[in-house]
Amino acid sequence: xxxxxxxxxGPAGAAASVYTARKGFSTGIAAExxxxxxxxxxxxxxxxxxxxxxGPKLAAQLEAHVGEYDIDVMNLQxxxxxxxxxxxxxxxxxxxxxxxxxxxRTVILSTGARWRNLGVPGExxxxxxxxxxxxxxxxxxxxxxxVAVIGGGNSGVEAAIDLAGIVGHVTLVEFDSKLRADEVLQxxxxxxxxxxxxxxxxxxxxxxxxTKVDGLLYKDRDTGAEKRVDLEGVFVxxxxxxxxxxxxxxxxxxxxxxxxxxxxxxxxxxxGVFAAGDCTTVxxxxxxxxxxxxxxxxxxxxxxxxxxxxx
Ligand code: FAD
Numbered sequence: 061x062x063x064x065x066x067x068x069x070g071p072a073g074a075a076a077s078v079y080t081a082r083k084g085f086s087t088g089i090a091a092e093x094x095x096x097x098x099x100x101x102x103x104x105x106x107x108x109x110x111x112x113x114x115g116p117k118l119a120a121q122l123e124a125h126v127g128e129y130d131i132d133v134m135n136l137q138x139x140x141x142x143x144x145x146x147x148x149x150x151x152x153x154x155x156x157x158x159x160x161x162x163x164x165r166t167v168i169l170s171t172g173a174r175w176r177n178l179g180v181p182g183e184x185x186x187x188x189x190x191x192x193x194x195x196x197x198x199x200x201x202x203x204x205x206x207v208a209v210i211g212g213g214n215s216g217v218e219a220a221i222d223l224a225g226i227v228g229h230v231t232l233v234e235f236d237s238k239l240r241a242d243e244v245l246q247x248x249x250x251x252x253x254x255x256x257x258x259x260x261x262x263x264x265x266x267x268x269x270x271t272k273v274d275g276l277l278y279k280d281r282d283t284g285a286e287k288r289v290d291l292e293g294v295f296v297x298x299x300x301x302x303x304x305x306x307x308x309x310x311x312x313x314x315x316x317x318x319x320x321x322x323x324x325x326x327x328x329x330x331x332g333v334f335a336a337g338d339c340t341t342v343x344x345x346x347x348x349x350x351x352x353x354x355x356x357x358x359x360x361x362x363x364x365x366x367x368x369x370x371x
Pocket of ligand 1: 067068069070071072073090091092093094095096097098100101102103104105106107137138139140170171172173174175193194197198303306336337338339345346347348350
């Protein structure tokens with residue numbers, strides 16, 4: 061059994077493990093894929109104090125830093141169930157897909173999230189070659205160029221407003237006959253000179269020249285006509301899905317979007333269970349934020365362990 065078990069090995073989980081190991085607590089990390097979303101990222105230019113790095117390099121550095129301490133890293137292990145302790149100070153149980161079960165007095169959940177994909181031809185092929193998901197991360201790469209944002213909810217419209225200030229031209233593409241974003245955001249977007257809004261448009265393909273994106277194809281849902289927009293980048297903004305499906309029957313409080321509800325100490329509604337990073341209700345999903353929150357969750361776990369006797 062561990063004093064601290066971390067589920068998820070992305071930036072949040074790695075940070076949490078270094079903090080609890082440095083407090084002398086026995087610490088384990090179980091991760092489906094150590095490194096998390098960082099492994100799927102190319103250039104990273106907003107990890108403050110590191111002007112430029114690349115995802116696989118940062119993931120290797122996370123692993124090296126964790127490796128400096130006596131942390132039990134269980135990679136390629138998927139958690140399927142959390143059974144919270146029956147009483148404060150007791151052991152929680154995390155059941156893994158291989159049938160094993162891990163016990164710990166505190167659990168830090170850091171299972172991250174995944175961007176919802178469009179699922180159209182070209183999307184996977186041109187990922188990081190014109191297909192992007194994070195305007196804070198990749199917006200500046202499209203300075204002066206033409207991009208589309210797919211999705212007319214709050215995140216899509218916010219992304220379009222953000223990008224319109226950086227890129228040459230933005231086309232917002234929405235499947236429905238109207239945008240769903242807050243009216244104030246829609247007004248702001250409509251006031252921008254370099255933005256076109258297309259509604260009732262079903263994206264059917266992201267086209268490219270073999271090495272990078274050169275356009276977007278959509279079907280006009282009113283007329284059935286196939287249309288094309290020439291551009292250099294496509295930002296997909298149709299939702300970020302937290303990896304929390306496995307927690308549904310644990311009694312943990314989730315938001316309506318499935319994010320783990322945390323307070324400002326990274327505590328969940330379950331005693332001794334903390335959460336950090338993209339799987340939580342903390343706003344803005346970024347590496348530096350996930351690491352900060354992972355550290356915070358670890359210090360809260362420390363505080364819990366020194367105040368609650370083992371039962
Ligand atoms: P994640 O990185 O998602 O890690 C989650 C971990 O949990 C993984 O190890 C995963 O395998 C594991 N896991 C999931 N489910 C289970 C389970 N049931 N059992 C066990 N383990 C599980 N942010 C920036 O700050 N700058 C950027 O430039 C940037 N670019 C990005 C580019 C792309 C293409 C993407 C996808 C994201 C980008 N981000 C960027 C966002 C950033 O990667 C995330 O905010 C960050 O990785 C979140 O860290 P996390 O630890 O919360 O979760």
